[in-house]
Amino acid sequence: MAENFSEKMKKLEKIVKSLEDDSIDIDKSMKKFEKGINLYNELNDLLKKAENKIEILNKKEK
């Protein structure tokens, strides 16, 4: 689960930044905005549902 988080976070940051660009037309902007909101919701869900996994790799060797 957590694997996706940083990727999605980066995507969201990118979308927010791209909307600052005046040259993108309204259709594209709306699509980006929608995608951003979806990402936000997904990230929020991940944040609520995620659980740490701590694993000790080579315990047996010791």
Place this chain on the structure above:
Amino acid sequence: MNLRKLTVSEINEYVKKLLDYDPILQNVIIKGELSNFVAHSSGHAYFSLKDDSSKINCIMFKRFFKHTKVDFKDGQLVNCKGKVSLFKRDGKFQLYVNEIELSGKGKLYEKFKKMKKEYEKKGYFDKKNKKEIPKYPSKIGCITSHQGAALQDIKSVFNRRTTLVDMDVYSVNVQGEYSKKEIVKAIKYFNKSNVDLIILSRGGGSIEELWSFNEPEVVEAIFDSKLPVISGVGHESDFTLTDYVADLRAPTPSSAAEVAISSNVEVKLILDKLKSKLNDNMKYKINIIKEKLNNLSIDSLILKKENQIKQNFNKIDNLNLRLNQLMDKKITKSNEKLKSLLLKLNHNNPINILDKGYSITKNKNGEIINSSKMVNNGDEVITKLSKGSIISKVSEVKNG
């Protein structure tokens, strides 16, 4: 008192012999704290070694002392190798030192300082070589002992702060002879795995216990690591070369975990900030579009058309002006041509010929008479001269 009386020299000589014949005293290593250290201009060094309750005087002759490279100072713990003998003149026994080195901590500390300087020179600690610590790591590789307190500290920070990050722990000996090899192996292992960064950690300890983190193999493995490494070794006051070469130094294992991961609370804050920025940016965008639409109102259309017409008028004016200019030019040219024609014409004016004595004769009808057949006897003709004219009557006509 039946004993034989001895001279001072005799007794000192005797004691010296006793000491010199003792095999143990001929080759000893004595550990102690340096005091009253004097490197004499003669090249010999004089000092004493002491511990909590005792002291021994030492001398190190030039031929031995010149080989030492350490800058010795009072208070340093040293090991001195040499023999114990008596200085006959004063009746004092002393240590004749032939080797001296900083002992334990002192020795390691000197080594640490020397290596630190070397690696610093090689650029191992340069800022430009530091890798960026990822903001939202998904998985962290932790190198520490699975039995150590450091791991417990790191785990508790993890469980308190985040639910988003996984951690693989590569258990190693954090001290002792296998330690450095295992640490290097672990760093290499994680560089081939899917973790985003490495925490290298152990709890506090003496400089000897922390020494693995000063080993060149470890320092170089950290420097060569493609993944960023956060060090959390010992306590706040402990510094190892690992701390210097790591991409980020945290003073303790717990703080290493703290800087490695963003807490859920922080992530939530950032996430919400991103959302409101997303909204703001979209609103701004919509406002720009609205403004553009407003600019397309009827009034502005009329204004635009008016401007267009104005521009067309201007164009016509310009054309007109150019036309006029062209016409003017043409007229001027024609005038000039006319003048020159006139001049030519004047040249050939028949009136001018009259001046030379020629004359023109016309009949009553004003026709120029250029043939005798045009007149009859008795006709009146007018002859124009250069000055004035003559009216005459034809008295005879000769045809031929």
